[in-house]
Structures are given as structure tokens and as C-alpha cells.
Amino acid sequence: xxLTDSPAKYGSVAGSETASGPLGRAALRGDGSLKVRGAAxxxxxxxxxxxxxxxxxxxxxxxxxxxxxxRSAAEAAPGVRLVLDAGNSLTLAPMPDFxxxxxxxxxxxxxxxxxxFNGELIAAVVADTLEQARAAAALLEVTYEEARxxxxxxxxxxxxxxxxxxxxxEWGEPDAAFAEAPVRIExxxxxxxxxxxxxxxxxxxVHFEADDRLTIYEPTQWVDGTARNYAGWFxxxxxxxxxxxxxIGGGFGSKAQGLPHSAAAAIAAKMLGRPVKLAVTRPQxxxxxxGRPATRQTLRLGAAADGRLLALDHDAASETSVTGTFTExxxxxxxxxxxxxxxxxxxxxxxxxxxxxxxxxxPGKNPSAFAFECAVDELAVELGMDxxxxxxxxxxxxxxxxxxxxxxxxxxxxxxxxxxxxxxxGRNPAPxxxxxxxQLIGWGMAVGTHPVYAAPGEATVRLLxxxxxxxxxxxxDMGTGTYTILAQTAADVLGVPVEKVTVRLGDSRLGRAxxxxxxxxxxxxxxxxxxxxxxxxxxxxxxxxxxxxxxxRDQANTLTVADGRIGASRGGAISVGELLAATGRxxxxxxxxxxxxxxxxxxxxxxxxxxxxxxxxxxxxxxxRHSFCAHFIxxxxxxxxxxxxxxxxxxxxxxxxxxxxxxxxxxFKGGIxxxxxxxxxxxxxxxxxxxxxxxxxxxDYRIATNADVPEITTISVGEPDYDAxxxxxxxxxELSIVGVAPAIAxxxxxxxxxxxxSLPIKLDDLL
Amino acid sequence: xxxxxxxELEINGAQYALTIEPRVTLLDALRENLGLTGTKKGCDQxxxxxxxxxxxxxxxxxxxxxxxxxxxxxxxxxxxLASKDDTLDAVQQAFIEEDAFQCGYCTPGQIMxxxxxxxxxxxxxxxxxxxxxxxNLCRCGAYNGIVAAVxxxxxxxxxxxx
Ligand code: FES
Ligand code: FES
Numbered sequence: 024x025x026l027t028d029s030p031a032k033y034g035s036v037a038g039s040e041t042a043s044g045p046l047g048r049a050a051l052r053g054d055g056s057l058k059v060r061g062a063a064x065x066x067x068x069x070x071x072x073x074x075x076x077x078x079x080x081x082x083x084x085x086x087x088x089x090x091x092x093x094r095s096a097a098e099a100a101p102g103v104r105l106v107l108d109a110g111n112s113l114t115l116a117p118m119p120d121f122x123x124x125x126x127x128x129x130x131x132x133x134x135x136x137x138x139x140f141n142g143e144l145i146a147a148v149v150a151d152t153l154e155q156a157r158a159a160a161a162l163l164e165v166t167y168e169e170a171r172x173x174x175x176x177x178x179x180x181x182x183x184x185x186x187x188x189x190x191x192x193e194w195g196e197p198d199a200a201f202a203e204a205p206v207r208i209e210x211x212x213x214x215x216x217x218x219x220x221x222x223x224x225x226x227x228x229v230h231f232e233a234d235d236r237l238t239i240y241e242p243t244q245w246v247d248g249t250a251r252n253y254a255g256w257f258x259x260x261x262x263x264x265x266x267x268x269x270x271i272g273g274g275f276g277s278k279a280q281g282l283p284h285s286a287a288a289a290i291a292a293k294m295l296g297r298p299v300k301l302a303v304t305r306p307q308x309x310x311x312x313x314g315r316p317a318t319r320q321t322l323r324l325g326a327a328a329d330g331r332l333l334a335l336d337h338d339a340a341s342e343t344s345v346t347g348t349f350t351e352x353x354x355x356x357x358x359x360x361x362x363x364x365x366x367x368x369x370x371x372x373x374x375x376x377x378x379x380x381x382x383x384x385x386p387g388k389n390p391s392a393f394a395f396e397c398a399v400d401e402l403a404v405e406l407g408m409d410x411x412x413x414x415x416x417x418x419x420x421x422x423x424x425x426x427x428x429x430x431x432x433x434x435x436x437x438x439x440x441x442x443x444x445x446x447x448x449g450r451n452p453a454p455x456x457x458x459x460x461x462q463l464i465g466w467g468m469a470v471g472t473h474p475v476y477a478a479p480g481e482a483t484v485r486l487l488x489x490x491x492x493x494x495x496x497x498x499x500d501m502g503t504g505t506y507t508i509l510a511q512t513a514a515d516v517l518g519v520p521v522e523k524v525t526v527r528l529g530d531s532r533l534g535r536a537x538x539x540x541x542x543x544x545x546x547x548x549x550x551x552x553x554x555x556x557x558x559x560x561x562x563x564x565x566x567x568x569x570x571x572x573x574x575x576r577d578q579a580n581t582l583t584v585a586d587g588r589i590g591a592s593r594g595g596a597i598s599v600g601e602l603l604a605a606t607g608r609x610x611x612x613x614x615x616x617x618x619x620x621x622x623x624x625x626x627x628x629x630x631x632x633x634x635x636x637x638x639x640x641x642x643x644x645x646x647x648r649h650s651f652c653a654h655f656i657x658x659x660x661x662x663x664x665x666x667x668x669x670x671x672x673x674x675x676x677x678x679x680x681x682x683x684x685x686x687x688x689x690x691f692k693g694g695i696x697x698x699x700x701x702x703x704x705x706x707x708x709x710x711x712x713x714x715x716x717x718x719x720x721x722x723d724y725r726i727a728t729n730a731d732v733p734e735i736t737t738i739s740v741g742e743p744d745y746d747a748x749x750x751x752x753x754x755x756x757e758l759s760i761v762g763v764a765p766a767i768a769x770x771x772x773x774x775x776x777x778x779x780x781s782l783p784i785k786l787d788d789l790l
Numbered sequence: 791x792x793x794x795x796x797x798e799l800e801i802n803g804a805q806y807a808l809t810i811e812p813r814v815t816l817l818d819a820l821r822e823n824l825g826l827t828g829t830k831k832g833c834d835q836x837x838x839x840x841x842x843x844x845x846x847x848x849x850x851x852x853x854x855x856x857x858x859x860x861x862x863x864x865x866x867x868x869x870x871l872a873s874k875d876d877t878l879d880a881v882q883q884a885f886i887e888e889d890a891f892q893c894g895y896c897t898p899g900q901i902m903x904x905x906x907x908x909x910x911x912x913x914x915x916x917x918x919x920x921x922x923x924x925x926n927l928c929r930c931g932a933y934n935g936i937v938a939a940v941x942x943x944x945x946x947x948x949x950x951x952x
Contacts, residue, residue: 051886051887051889052886052889052891054894055885055886055889055891056878056886057894058891058894058897059868059878059882059883059885059886059891059894059897059898059901060828060868060869060871060872060878060882061827061828061829061867061868061869061898062828062869063894064827065827065830065895067821067827068821068827070825152811152814152822153818153822154811154813154814154818220929221893221895221929222830222832222838222840222893222895222896222927222928222929222930223830223832223893223895224831224832224833270893270894271893272830272893272894272895272896273892273893273895273929273930275929302831304834305832305833305834305835305837305838501892501893502891502892502893502894502930503892504892685889686889688889689889689892689930689932689935690892692931692932692933692934692935693892693930693931693932694931695931696931696933697929697931720833720835720837721832721833721835721837721838721927722835722837726927726929727931727933728924728925728927728933729919729920729921729923729924729926729928729933729936729937730920730921730923730924732920732931732933732934734916734934734937735934
């Protein structure tokens with residue numbers, strides 16, 4: 024069963040003025056034909072003449088300093104053009120990352136002298152071929168002065184870390200309420216380091232066409248932010264840098280920052296005056312940028328005998344690096360999830376010798392759901408209550424954190440619909456009570472949520488004489504479906520078939536767009552294209568009514584545009600092409616953005632899209648906006664061997680209006696698959712002696728394979744939510760991973776009676 | 791160091807002459823020397839399946855194969871799957887219909903594996919498809935769509951053969 028099987032029943036998109044049009048339909052992926060032919064061009068496949076190949080060298084100690092690098096053997100190797108390290112590198116201007124960390128000093132070199140983690144970039148080799156560069160890189164003689172490292176926050180020397188003020192929140196009398204609560208639980212939950220691991224590894228081609236002008240082919244979730252970063256590094260204007268990123272082989276949060284390897288390739292290209300290609304190897308990706316940090320969370324829940332929550336205390340910690348702060352925001356959605364009258368929430372970050380962690384699908388929301396939703400399950404057991412009933416009792420009628428009403432919250436409907444499709448009513452609540460032969464069967468459930476974020480976007484719409492339409496923006500599509508839904512949006516407004524619309528994305532020469540992160544891009548870009556297409560339609564009508572050469576002049580008060588034709592509602596219509604030809608043009612082009620009205624300099628406008636300033640430009644809304652989902656999962660545990668298989672998943676989603684149910688379903692299922700891996704497989708393993716990542720490849724760091732994943736049922740209960748976003752959608756991309764791991768952990772408890780509070784759940788936890 | 795060597799590779803029915811070092815993998819020869827970038831590199835270690843091609847009809851990981859080893863053999867890549875008039879192969883078509891991908895980066899390898907999986911007679915049930923497609927990782931998690939696409943393509947191919 025799928026979203027698209029029963030659109031009339033649950034996946035309804037009715038209520039929109041354009042529901043009968045292409046937007047909201049299960050159109051096939053517009054870029055599908057290119058992808059199945061191997062004809063979609065990813066960054067490293069761009070045909071750039073005369074590229075040299077750059078290979079990275081990373082540190083092999085966890086802390087200390089590079090005493091010396093002997094470059095001579097590498098420099099003498101065949102084909103080598105340049106060996107780069109901190110001693111001979113061009114210097115750049117330091118640029119801040121998203122989180123406000125800026126490299127110290129007034130100049131920046133991406134190669135470290137002082138080592139703060141194992142796998143830190145220390146050198147690079149550029150040669151005519153990849154093989155030559157790789158062989159020469161192995162010839163570098165590096166002498167280290169090694170210091171003691173503190174590789175993980177499980178190391179006692181890591182200490183407690185420092186508090187993140189923004190994560191401290193308290194209301195009511197949490198301590199007193201907990202002390203007096205008739206039913207209490209307290210437990211500590213842990214998640215390991217997890218890695219984004221898009222199947223396309225990071226890499227780029229840098230081409231300086233002139234001293235002050237460059238093109239970079241690089242997979243990025245944020246073309247404009249990336250352009251700004253390179254411009255800053257090299258002291259160039261934004262317009263001097265062109266970023267090209269039409270296809271991205273997955274990102275999951277990892278492809279938006281200016282990373283050291285990118286600077287290294289750009290420096291090499293600049294110093295050599297030749298285009299340079301750099302592919303980060305798969306093992307190097309584990310330290311070329313950070314994934315999700317390890318987390319530790321202690322939850323205390325106090326409840327009344329009828330299940331009403333009286334107190335919640337959330338004490339969280341996550342790792343960060345010794346050089347910067349990244350906060351895995353563990354309290355970000357735990358405070359709004361249920362009706363809790365007394366609450367205390369706080370978080371420390373603990374510096375250790377690691378690469379700075381970074382955003383990974385549903386940062387904060389995902390690991391905090393593991394802790395919180397397991398704790399709620401434990402409370403249900405303590406109360407002797409069904410876990411769905413316990414959640415129903417605590418369903419909040421408004422957001423307890425902000426005091427605002429919900430823009431929409433259909434979580435109760437999620438319980439109804441998914442619970443029924445799963446057959447939850449047939450569950451025997453006793454652990455180890457359901458089995459088939461030697462297989463213990465467990466049924467667990469948990470919920471997920473994701474906030475709806477918003478930012479402005481910009482789009483250009485061109486109507487061509489042949490009746491076709493072009494839509495363009497620097498927004499990107501990393502498999503999320505942007506190409507397809509923007510074509511649907513324009514087709515919807517302009518009354519043309521989707522096939523008539525061409526979409527161009529991922530090029531900083533096109534209209535501005537913010538980061539594809541926080542599950543915001545679909546909503547904000549459909550809104551931008553919608554507004555722009557409406558403006559294009561209006562201009563076309565004005566042209567028809569007023570141009571001296573228009574055959575439609577003075578025929579009516581207004582004209583209608585549909586099926587590629589324009590005319591009075593009664594009377595003759597002509598094709599859009601005929602009107603354009605008669606008025607002496609071959610196209611009509613309109614660009615619009617969704618920035619709030621204000622006078623802005625071009626620099627300010629550009630800043631709105633290439634920094635996080637755009638988000639702040641939007642007015643604070645009187646409603647609390649979130650997507651929701653409820654996962655119901657069955658596991659089968661082999662009684663003799665402890666092996667765990669996920670055998671059934673049914674999830675209901677409230678993500679508002681779906682612009683394309685088929686593509687949304689793919690995203691929903693993709694997040695659930697990643698959640699299965701998180702629950703049972705994924706674990707970054709670190710050498711406690713020196714911080715080396717022991718699982719730095721796709722065999723030792725295991726992600727879910729096809730054989731680990733059952734048929735998944737997804738059901739949409741969303742309704743268009745125009746208080747959340749202009750076209751009624753809510754957050755889709757990251758929502759579905761949130762809550763999967765706790766649903767599986769709760770199912771494992773139900774199957775075996777074992778409560779595993781540390782991910783991933785392994786067979787030795789059950790033996 | 792390694793000296794250059796001239797060789798001829800037969801790829802998708804055409805002959806390609808190239809002069810490369812013997813240590814060049816088939817994957818790098820395709821992507822870096824011949825401009826056939828449809829075959830993807832996800833790990834370069836034989837762990838992800840993104841580089842799957844056919845050599846003499848069998849699935850092979852191009853990152854674990856040296857180009858010289860493929861001399862005198864018949865190589866097929868994703869670019870050679872559609873027919874001469876550009877009609878998509880049944881598997882390619884089914885992948886689009888079932889939305890069996892998102893980012894598309896694992897997709898050429900998935901499709902080359904799927905073609906072989908069906909030809910080998912391992913598309914008999916969903917469980918069998920999952921098992922025989924398990925060597926191709928998809929981080930976007932399109933596995934349900936992939937199973938549906940392989941099932942559908944297998945049925946169409948068998949229907950056409952019957
Ligand atoms: S690139 Fe060959 S298996 Fe991954
Ligand atoms: S479609 Fe993205 S990795 Fe498979």
C-alpha cells in the first residue's frame with residue numbers, strides 16, 4: 024500500500040484553489056530519464072579540459088603537531104605538479120561556518136600544523152593523473168609530535184563539557200512535580216556517531232578562468248552560500264564565483280559548508296593556473312567533515328496514575344570538537360511534543376578530539392526522539408498502559424513551549440489510521456507474548472515531528488513563443504524532487520502540461536535561493552515559482568490587452584490563459600506564441616522573490632539568500648508549525664541467535680499538502696530506511712587510543728541494504744495548511760527518520776523483554 | 791614507476807583505444823579517460839555497487855577490476871542499455887515508473903545489477919530480489935521502489951519471452 028494507491032481516501036490535496044491542476048499529482052520524476060541512462064552529470068563528471076588531479080593527505084595522530092613534512096620524494100614522483108601543505112600554501116581570508124565558528128587569526132590555510140583530530144587535512148598532492156597523485160601522496164614523509172588525545176566523550180578525561188545557554192529552558196516546578204509524581208521513570212540513552220554517507224562522495228572541480236573569476240563544479244545543498252564562501256576566501260565579489268551543481272548524489276545535511284578539502288582544491292587550481300579535480304575518498308569522508316555527534320541523554324518523567332505527564336526533565340550532552348561548537352540540538356522538539364506542565368531541559372557540549380560534527384538528517388530531532396519516545400514507552404510499561412493511549416492522554420491542544428496554537432496537528436489521526444492499518448488492536452501487551460516458532464515477534468510504536476522552517480526564495484519564469492515554459496533558480500535537487508514539483512507548480516498556474524515546462528537549477532547564475540536544509544526548500548520554492556508564474560501570467564494578459572499590435576487588444580476586460588492559449592472567456596483565443604510573435608517578442612520573462620517588501624541594496628538582497636539572514640527577515644508567525652508522524656513497527660527476533668529483523672512498518676504522516684505524493688512517499692520511505700540502519704546497524708567506532716575512525720568504510724560502517732528493509736506502508740493524513748506555508752505544505756524531507764529508532768527499540772522490548780538504551784541494538788544486547 | 795600501455799576496450803559494442811598505466815581501474819578508465827561517466831564511484835573499495843558493469847554478461851565491480859583485465863572482453867555500461875533508437879530497457883523504464891531512486895547516484899549500478907539479477911533467474915520473489923540486490927547500497931533508501939521495479943521488469947521480460 025502506498026500514498027498513491029488511495030489518494031482519495033487519505034492523501035487528499037483538496038481545498039487548494041489549484042487542486043485540479045498538476046500540483047499535488049503523482050507525476051513521475053522529471054529528471055528520471057537522465058538518471059536511468061547515466062546521463063545526469065554530477066560534479067566530478069563535468070567535462071573540463073586539462074584537469075589535474077588532487078589527492079588529500081590526512082593526519083594519522085589524534086592530537087599534537089606536524090613537526091615536519093618531507094615533500095621531496097613526492098615532488099620528484101612522475102607527473103607531480105604540486106605538493107601542498109601548511110608551509111607553502113596560499114593563504115585565504117577566514118570565513119565563518121553556519122554555526123558562527125571562524126578559524127582564528129586573520130588568514131586561513133586548510134592544512135593543519137596543530138592537529139586536533141585523527142584524519143585532519145595536512146597536505147595535498149596534485150598530479151597529471153589520479154594514479155600519479157595517489158602514488159605520490161603515499162611518499163610524503165610526515166613527522167609528528169604526538170600528544171594525548173581525548174577521542175570521545177566516553178573517555179573520562181573529556182569531562183562534562185560546557186552548557187549551551189540557548190538550550191536551557193524551564194517552566195513550572197519540575198523538581199517538585201517529579202518528586203510528588205505517583206509514577207516515575209528515569210533512564211539514560213545513548214546514540215553513537217553517525218555519518219551522512221551520501222553515495223556520491225564529496226569532491227569538486229575548480230577552474231579559474233581568470234585571476235579574479237572562477238567556476239566550481241561541486242555538489243552543494245546551497246549554491247548561493249557556497250558561492251559566497253569561495254568569494255570570501257579569495258576576496259572576490261559574489262558574482263565572480265560561479266557554482267554549478269545540477270545534480271547532487273545525496274547530501275543529508277553534509278553538502279552545504281565550505282570545507283577544508285574544497286579550499287585545498289581551490290588553492291591548488293589558483294597556484295597552478297590549471298583546473299583541478301579533487302575526489303575525497305570514501306574513508307576520508309569520515310573525517311573530511313563531521314556527521315552526527317554521539318549523544319547521551321537522561322530523561323526523568325513523572326506522571327499521574329491516569330498517564331498525564333506531570334514533569335519532564337531532559338539532561339542532554341553531545342560531542343563537539345576542541346576547535347569549534349556544533350550543538351546537536353537535543354531539546355529542540357522535546358518541549359513541544361506533549362502537554363507537560365512542569366519542564367526542565369538543558370544541554371552540554373563536550374569538546375573532544377574529533378572533526379567538528381555537522382548537520383545530519385533531522386539534527387537534534389532524530390536522536391532526541393530516540394531517548395524521549397523510548398522513555399514514554401518505559402512509562403507506559405510502568406503505568407500498565409497502552410503506549411498509544413498514553414500519548415493520546417498527553418496530546419497538547421497548543422504548543423506548550425511557545426504558547427501558540429498549532430497551525431495544524433493531526434497526530435491523533437495518524438494514530439487512528441496507522442494503528443488500524445497495522446492491526447495494533449491485536450497486540451498482546453506482555454513482552455515475549457507473541458511468537459512464530461523460534462521467532463519472537465515485537466510490536467512497537469513511536470512518533471516523530473519536524474518544525475516547518477521558512478526563508479525567501481527567487482525564481483525566473485520565461486514563456487516562450489513555442490508555448491513552452493522555462494523555470495529557473497539556483498535552488499537544488501538532491502533527489503528531493505525540486506525539478507519535478509517546480510515544473511508542476513508552473514504548469515499549474517500557467518495552464519500548460521507539465522511536459523511543457525523545463526526547470527533549470529543548481530547554478531549561481533540563476534535566481535537566488537537559500538539552503539536546501541531544514542526541510543524548507545520545497546515549500547519556499549513552490550511559493551516563489553507560484554508567485555512568479557502568476558506575475559508572468561499577469562504580464563501576458565496585460566500584453567494582450569494593451570499592446571498596440573496585440574490581436575486581442577480591447578476584446579475584453581480580461582483574458583484567460585489555459586492550455587497554452589490566451590483569449591477572452593467568450594470569443595477567440597490564440598496561442599501564447601502567436602501573441603508573443605504579434606507583439607514582436609520571442610519570449611516573456613519575469614523574476615520575482617518572496618522577500619518581505621522593503622527597499623534593499625543588491626548586496627543586502629544577496630546576503631538574504633547566501634547567509635542565514637533570510638530566515639530572520641520573515642515575520643514571526645502567531646502559530647506553531649510542525650509536521651508529525653506515527654510509526655508502527657514489527658520486529659522478529661531469533662530466540663537462539665538474537666538476530667533482529669524489521670518485518671513490517673506502517674507510518675502515517677501529517678506533512679500538510681503533498682506537492683507530489685509519489686515523490687513524497689519516496690522521501691518518507693527513505694527516511695524510514697535510514698532509521699532502520701540507525702536502530703540496528705550504524706555505529707561510528709573510534710580507536711580509544713588515538714581517535715582513528717575504525718569503521719571508516721561502507722563495510723565496517725553498515726548502512727541498511729535492500730535485504731534489511733521490508734515493504735513499508737506510508738499513509739498521508741495531511742491537509743493543506745495555509746497557516747504553515749503559502750501553498751499548504753509542511754516539512755517532508757527529514758520528518759520520517761524521526762521516531763523510527765525508538766519504535767524499533769520499543770518493538771525489541773516487546774519481543775524480548777530487554778530494554779536496550781544504546782544504539783545500535785545488536786544481537787549481543789539480547790543474548 | 792608504472793609505464794604506459796596501449797589497449798583496446800570493447801564497450802557497448804564500440805572499440806575504444808586508450809593508452810594508460812596498467813594500474814588504472816576499469817572504473818577510472820571509463821570515467822576519467824573515456825568520458826563514460828554513467829558508471830559511478832561510491833567507495834572505490836568494492837563495498838557499494840555503484841560501479842557495477844557487465845563484463846561478458848556478468849556483473850562486475852569496475853572499481854575492483856583493472857582496465858587491462860577487461861581487454862578482449864565485452865563490456866557493457868549503463869550508457870549501452872537503451873536500444874539504438876534510444877528506447878529504454880525494461881529495467882530502466884520500470885525504475886522511472888516505480889520511482890526507484892532519489893538522488894540517482896546509485897541508480898546506474900542498481901540497474902546493471904537488476905538486469906543481471908533478472909537474467910540470472912533471481913527475481914522470482916521479493917525476498918529473492920532483496921537478497922540478490924543487497925550488494926548495491928542506496929543511501930536515499932529507495933529499496934522498496936527498486937524491488938517493485940525489478941519485479942515489474944522481470945514480469946514484462948518474461949511476458950515478452952513467453
Ligand atoms: S565504487 Fe565500486 S563498489 Fe563502490
Ligand atoms: S538514489 Fe541516492 S543513493 Fe540511491
